[in-house]
Amino acid sequence: MIRQATPEDCAACAAISRMTELAKVDGASYPEETFQEFFAPGDIFLVDEEGGVVRGFIAGEPMHGDAHYLSLLAVAEQGKGVGKALLAAYEEEVKRMGLSMIVLHALAINTRAKEFYRRRGYYGAPDETPFYKRLC
Numbered sequence: 001m002i003r004q005a006t007p008e009d010c011a012a013c014a015a016i017s018r019m020t021e022l023a024k025v026d027g028a029s030y031p032e033e034t035f036q037e038f039f040a041p042g043d044i045f046l047v048d049e050e051g052g053v054v055r056g057f058i059a060g061e062p063m064h065g066d067a068h069y070l071s072l073l074a075v076a077e078q079g080k081g082v083g084k085a086l087l088a089a090y091e092e093e094v095k096r097m098g099l100s101m102i103v104l105h106a107l108a109i110n111t112r113a114k115e116f117y118r119r120r121g122y123y124g125a126p127d128e129t130p131f132y133k134r135l136c
Contacts, residue, residue: 012054
């Protein structure tokens with residue numbers, strides 16, 4: 001079930017960030033305090049929970065104009081559809097806010113993430129430049 005995150009979810013999100021492939025490659029993980037910053041007005045912070053266990057999260061913040069910046073997306077176990085569901089829910093929240101674009105960065109070494117976003121209609125250069133998706 002996808003729901004709005006609460007401050008109590010921050011520890012679970014930090015733990016998931018330490019389990020990602022990117023964290024294993026270059027140590028990119030985030031402390032609990034990072035997630036506590038996603039409760040400001042205009043932020044979107046969602047978790048996927050099953051049986052009381054957080055299985056993934058997505059978080060972002062507003063940009064200037066009609067765009068929202070997707071900062072973080074990670075799941076505890078890939079290939080279960082959790083990331084896809086979280087991204088779809090995030091896109092719906094962005095639309096509900098009256099915004100029409102999502103911007104994100106995917107590191108050049110994170111080829112799996114880049115392919116994930118491309119399959120869902122995001123576009124960008126093959127390097128570390130931003131990816132975009134215009135929402136209808």
